[in-house]
Structures are given as C-alpha cells and as structure tokens.
Amino acid sequence: MALRAGxxxxxxxxxxxxxxxxxxxxxxACIQALxxxxxxxxxxxxxxxxxxxxLCDADTPIWLDAxxxxxxxxxxxxxxxxxxxxxxxxxxxxxxxxxxxxxCPDFVAFAQxxxxxxxxxxxxxxxxxxxxxxxxxxxxxxxxxxxxxxxxAPLPADWSARLAANHALFPRGLDILLxxxxxxxxxxxxxxxxxxxxx
Amino acid sequence: xxxxxxxPEPGYNFAYLDxxxxxxxxxxxxxxxxxxxxxxxxxxxEMPMPYGWGTGGVQVTAAVLGxxxxxxxxxxxxDDTTNAVSIRRFFGRTAGVATTTHTxxxxxxxxxxxxxxxxxxxxxxxxxxxxxxxPLRFLEPRETETRQLHALAEYGLMHVxxxxxxxxxxxxxxxxxxxxxxxxxxxxxxxxxxxxxxxKMDGCPALQLFGAxxxxxxxxxxxxxxxxxxxxxxxxxxxxxxxxxxALCGAEAVYLDEVVLDDRGGRMFVCSDxxxxxxxxxxxxxGEMAE
Numbered sequence: 010m011a012l013r014a015g016x017x018x019x020x021x022x023x024x025x026x027x028x029x030x031x032x033x034x035x036x037x038a039c040i041q042a043l044x045x046x047x048x049x050x051x052x053x054x055x056x057x058x059x060x061x062x063x064l065c066d067a068d069t070p071i072w073l074d075a076x077x078x079x080x081x082x083x084x085x086x087x088x089x090x091x092x093x094x095x096x097x098x099x100x101x102x103x104x105x106x107x108x109x110x111x112x113c114p115d116f117v118a119f120a121q122x123x124x125x126x127x128x129x130x131x132x133x134x135x136x137x138x139x140x141x142x143x144x145x146x147x148x149x150x151x152x153x154x155x156x157x158x159x160x161x162a163p164l165p166a167d168w169s170a171r172l173a174a175n176h177a178l179f180p181r182g183l184d185i186l187l188x189x190x191x192x193x194x195x196x197x198x199x200x201x202x203x204x205x206x207x208x
Numbered sequence: 209x210x211x212x213x214x215x216p217e218p219g220y221n222f223a224y225l226d227x228x229x230x231x232x233x234x235x236x237x238x239x240x241x242x243x244x245x246x247x248x249x250x251x252x253x254e255m256p257m258p259y260g261w262g263t264g265g266v267q268v269t270a271a272v273l274g275x276x277x278x279x280x281x282x283x284x285x286x287d288d289t290t291n292a293v294s295i296r297r298f299f300g301r302t303a304g305v306a307t308t309t310h311t312x313x314x315x316x317x318x319x320x321x322x323x324x325x326x327x328x329x330x331x332x333x334x335x336x337x338x339x340x341x342x343p344l345r346f347l348e349p350r351e352t353e354t355r356q357l358h359a360l361a362e363y364g365l366m367h368v369x370x371x372x373x374x375x376x377x378x379x380x381x382x383x384x385x386x387x388x389x390x391x392x393x394x395x396x397x398x399x400x401x402x403x404x405x406x407x408k409m410d411g412c413p414a415l416q417l418f419g420a421x422x423x424x425x426x427x428x429x430x431x432x433x434x435x436x437x438x439x440x441x442x443x444x445x446x447x448x449x450x451x452x453x454x455a456l457c458g459a460e461a462v463y464l465d466e467v468v469l470d471d472r473g474g475r476m477f478v479c480s481d482x483x484x485x486x487x488x489x490x491x492x493x494x495g496e497m498a499e
Binding site for chain 1: 221222227228230231232234235236237238239240241242243244246248249271272273274275355356358359360390391393394415428429430431432433434
C-alpha cells in the first residue's frame with residue numbers, strides 16, 4: 010500500500026489551514042472556509058489531516074479516537090507527514106483527532122491546563138457531518154459581537170453541558186475545532202454558552 | 209502608496225522563518241486567542257535584527273503572513289521611520305508580499321506603540337511589538353510570583369500602584385503602557401502605546417496579536433472583546449487631550465507629536481499617524497502651519 014501524499018505546497022497550504030483555524034478561534038461559532046487538497050486514508054478526513062499537518066510535529070503528541078486508531082494507514086500517514094508521537098493516553102495529547110464525534114470521550118480525559126499555565130490544555134478537533142452557524146446553540150464572549158449560533162451533528166447527548174463545564178474552568182479548559190467538508194468553526198474555552206439556545 | 213509584490217529573494221523560506229518555528233508560533237497564537245490577555249510562552253528565535261527592534265512582532269507577523277496579505281508597518285504612528293521601513297522591506301524581500309502605507313488597504317498591520325487613527329475593520333490583524341509583556345514586572349520582578357498573581361487574578365498590586373500615582377500627583381500619572389483588563393479576567397500590558405489609544409482596543413473588530421521577542425511571550429485580544437483600562441470610581445480613566453489641532457492637517461481628537469523647530473522655543477504639533485495626516489491633507493484639510 011502506497012503512502013498518501015501530504016501538502017503539494019507545504020509552506021502556503023499550511024499557512025492557509027492555520028489562518029482558517031486562527032479565524033475560527035478568534036471568531037467563535039463563525040464558520041470559515043477550509044479545504045485542504047488532501048486525500049488521506051479513511052476515516053481521516055481532509056480537514057482533520059490538514060489541521061494535523063499544519064499544526065502538529067514532534068512537540069505535539071496526537072491522540073486518535075477508536076475509528077482512527079483502528080486503521081494502521083492513518084497512524085502511518087500522520088507519523089510520516091507530521092513526525093508527531095501518537096499516544097494512547099488521551100491526557101498526554103496536545104491535539105486529539107476525533108472521527109466519531111458522538112463517541113467523543115468525556116472532556117476530563119484530556120489535559121485541561123493548570124492555573125499558572127492554562128495554555129497546556131489540549132485542542133480537540135472533531136469531524137462532524139453537519140455544521141451550520143445559522144441556528145443552534147447560542148454563544149457569547151470574546152470574538153463574538155452579540156450572539157453567535159452554531160449547530161453541529163452528530164455530537165454527544167450531553168454536549169451543551171460539557172461546553173458549559175468547559176467554559177466554567179476558564180482560564181483552564183479545552184479548545185474545540187469542529188470541521189465538516191470544506192468548513193471549520195471554533196469553540197475556544199472563552200466561548201460562553203447562553204441559556205436561550207434557539208435562534 | 210501601494211507597492212506591488214516583488215519576487216521574494218531566493219535562499220529564504222517564505223517570510224524568513226522555517227516551517228517548524230512557524231508551527232510552534234502558530235500554536236502559541238491559537239492558545240493566546242483562546243485565553244485573551246494571557247501571555248503564552250514561546251521559543252522565540254534570534255532574528256536578523258536586535259532585540260528592541262520588534263523581533264517579537266516580526267515573528268508573529270512571519271507566522272501569520274500569507275501570500276495574499278497586504279502589509280503595513282508603523283513606528284510611533286509613522287510609516288517612514290527607520291524601524292517601519294526596515295521591517296516592511298524585510299517582508300517585501302523574504303515573503304514578496306504587497307506593502308502599503310494606507311491603513312484601510314492593509315490586511316495585516318505591524319505596529320510599534322500606536323494604533324492607527326483610521327478605525328480598523330473586520331478581518332484586519334494588528335500585530336504589536338512588545339518590549340515588556342508583563343504588566344506586573346516592575347512591581348514584582350519574580351516570574352514565578354507574577355505567574356501566580358495572574359493565576360489567582362490577584363491584581364491588587366496594580367491598583368496600589370495607580371493609587372500611589374493619585375496620592376503623589378493628584379491623578380493617575382501613567383500615560384503609556386496603561387494596564388488594561390481583558391474580557392473581565394487577565395490584566396494585560398497594551399505595550400507602550402499612549403493611553404490615548406486604549407479605548408480603540410475595546411471592542412475592536414480587528415484581531416490584536418502581541419509579540420515580545422526577548423521576553424518570549426505571545427498574547428492576544430480577539431475581535432469584539434471588552435478591554436477596560438483600570439481606574440477608580442472617583443478617578444475614572446481619561447485619555448490625553450490636546451489644546452490645539454494638528455498644525456499640518458487641522459485634525460482634532462487625534463494623537464499629536466511635538467516637533468521642535470528651532471532653538472528659540474519654536475515648535476509645532478503634528479499628527480503622529482502619518483497616513484491619517486496625509487489622507488486629510490489630500491482631502492484638502494489644512495492646519496495653521498501647512499504650506
């Protein structure tokens with residue numbers, strides 16, 4: 010089996026992916042375009058692979074969820090193109106790639122950062138099927154002018170409770186990137202879930 | 209004036225830094241955005257310019273910059289001073305990006321100690337060069353202690369300092385690097401910008417990134433984020449005001465620089481933001497000393 014190719018133009022492709030991720034986190038719950046030209050081994054999506062190749066290297070342990078960890082080609086692809094160690098313990102990971110978001114482990118499984126180094130927390134990247142910012146859960150906070158809405162599926166049933174608990178940890182907490190084909194949205198720990206959920 | 213993109217010089221990676229360094233800085237920027245006002249440590253590199261000339265800002269700009277960006281660099285508001293010209297040329301040569309002096313045309317503005325007078329817009333990025341990122345550093349020299357103070361949101365020390373200003377001078381005498389509270393949590397040094405610019409940081413639609421090269425810290429203020437200058441109920445925060453308009457363009461309510469004209473006390477006050485001043489003069493506004 011041949012190894013799938015990475016970025017054709019690594020410098021500018023990585024910059025484009027980073028800028029999409031930066032825009033997504035600086036404008037929470039606002040969808041940005043993200044279309045890395047990659048055909049990674051399934052079930053790794055092009056967006057998951059693009060973010061991993063743009064942001065991960067030997068300094069950033071990656072955790073893979075069960076569907077990704079079950080495919081040796083995915084591990085080989087990420088090892089070859091990023092050089093990042095793949096860890097079995099979710100708590101050791103800087104980035105978690107999640108292809109089955111409905112089965113996303115509880116947030117406490119991941120590094121939350123410490124009060125004096127809150128930047129030591131993990132970034133979760135979830136590949137969802139459905140992602141829209143026209144309706145859904147309402148968020149406020151830094152990067153949001155009034156309210157922003159985000160709906161994604163599939164997600165765990167207790168998703169909104171998890172997000173509220175994650176924000177309550179601030180300045181500790183996880184940062185979440187949601188990707189769907191061609192798009193990305195961010196939910197940093199600073200995003201506050203509002204009660205009145207429907208737009 | 210806009211310069212068309214020249215070809216980058218061969219032998220350098222795009223925007224000078226290697227890709228591993230860019231990835232490390234990019235990860236720090238993402239965490240900085242997620243924790244507004246918190247100083248993220250990063251492995252600052254030596255740059256081909258001395259510390260104090262913007263090595264932190266240059267590294268942030270290099271990590272963020274893309275081929276389609278239009279770069280503006282200002283030094284104390286001016287596009288034509290040494291620091292601004294050399295950094296603009298640096299990225300022109302190593303990245304081949306288009307450069308401009310017009311605030312409204314730029315997608316990325318690297319600044320040393322001013323925020324442009326022209327309001328920034330959605331989608332723009334403002335990168336600050338920061339000498340001392342820690343607002344508590346002159347009150348508490350130990351990093352272990354200041355880190356603890358930030359972790360506990362214990363900012364009484366800063367209020368004591370502002371209070372001592374009032375006790376000694378009758379008002380808060382801090383005029384630049386005036387401490388701000390970001391999104392209701394971290395107290396942050398806005399870099400040595402005049403406090404005149406502090407209100408522009410509040411709810412700014414542009415993303416604000418801060419890079420301190422020697423001190424190895426990156427921090428950020430996302431768009432539309434509450435930035436409050438610290439003050440007291442009976443001594444509210446006030447910005448500087450000038451008793452005369454710009455001598456060249458007649459602008460009021462802008463930040464002015466004093467220019468000494470001779471050795472007999474002659475002086476003039478002109479806009480510190482050269483692009484703003486030139487734009488106004490092109491529109492026909494004149495001040496008392498315009499030729």
